[in-house]
Amino acid sequence: MKTKLKTLMLIALISVSTAGSAWAADVMLYVTRHGKTMFNTVHRAQGWADTPLTASGAAVAEQLFNPESKMKTKLKTLMLIALISVSTAGSAWAADVMLYVTRHGKTMFNTVHRAQGWADTPLTASGAAVAEQLGRGLQPLPFVAAWSSDSGRARETAQLVMKNWKNPPVLKEMKGLREVGFGLYEGDLDKNLITAAALQAGYPSDTALLEAFSAGKIQMDRMIDAIHEAEAAGTPSLPGIKSSGQAETYQQVAKRMVESITAIAKQAQQQGGGNVLVVSHGMAITTLLQALGDTSLREQLKNASVTLLRYTDNGQFKIESINDMRYVERGL
Known part of the structure; x- marks a missing residue:
């Protein structure tokens, strides 16, 4: 940590972000000419030759970094910014949160084509296997938090995903991540x-x-x-x-999903950002996407697919990918 702080202080001296609006990795180089020298005073050419600063040249150099100068104040501010805005993985915004939102593994009701919203059945053998495959595919990434709905199938999926991780985060549950409630149709045939x-x-x-x-x-x-x-x-x-x-309405589902994912993202952001695992459900995730303005999905989300959301440091969600099975494929 001490080395990182020293490094960040050094970065702050050469990476000046103006008006607080530049990217974390932007570098603003304040290139200044040296103070007045003896040769400057007597009008002699001074290329590779060198002469010392005059008194006025030394004075103007000191004024540039005077404790009362605006430049010094700006540099102090930037050093503070550097200490609290650490860019993770070298590519994300300083406090960005990457939410790996996945659908649970296949369950008994999925297999026999019965409606499963708030009702719950355990994962099948293939459902457990694909959850573990997803875990292997995600294993190279460091995760700062893990969440699931309070449904057993989501909880079991999350546990299997993290089963072989070296330093898995503590799994937390959130009721708001549940599947759509179907009322009397729970357990009825999908048809x-x-x-x-x-x-x-x-x-x-x-x-x-x-x-x-x-x-x-x-x-x-x-x-x-x-x-x-x-x-x-x-x-x-x-x-x-x-x-x-x-039986829920769209607005009820959309409200609780947006509130839940926002609360999860904000909590991770307050802790410095990073990757977060979120295990939810097919229609619930699709509802979330529509609530965030994306209606491009034209099929059912696959079991253990990843929908990647980026929560930026200005509180906006950016959809990076939908229904992505590449992490499962990497875990085969």
Whole structure:
């Protein structure tokens, strides 16, 4: 730490950021001419020849770094900035947070095509394996924090991802990272859930709805709201049972996901930035992306895929990648 502080102080002397708006790695070089010399005074050429400074030349040099001068004040300020704005990995902003948001591994309900929002089932053997593969792919990166939803499948995925890491962070859970709540449709067949949403949204079948999503004709907000509206009328598979009141709207999911990911990012930023693992769920992550302004996703997020978000030092989210399976592939 002492060596780093000395280095940063040295960097501050040669990397002057003006108006507090330059990149952390920018270098502003204040190139100054020497003070007046004896040869300057007598008008003689002075290239490689050298003569000492005159009294006035020495005085102007001292004035440049006078304790009361603006330059000295600026340098002191920059030394302080250097101590609190350390750029991580040499490429990110000083306090940037890189959020590796991943969907959990495959579960029992995924395998038998049943709706799984707030309901929960354990990972299958293949789901556990892909989580460990993701962990191996992410292992070269240092992580400062790890979060999951409070669902068992997300918790188990996070634990398996970090299983072989040398210095894994303590896993924390956040309820706001849960999957969309489907109410009465929890545990029902996917086909029943999607068909009900399709009819509510004006499509003749589950296939038609999914094709519309793939074509960008309908977004996640309308799909979630259609599920909410369909659930309010009860489900054909549970005749006589009214709405549970737990099927969420898009706005409810978007609000809690944005609030959760922002709280996670801010906490990491306050600790100096770095990489953060976040294990959540397919529709919840897709909702987050739409809430952040991206509707480019045209398919279901793959199990253990990484959606990479960068939280900048000015409090903005930047989407770096979506549904990325490269880390799993590196862990094979």
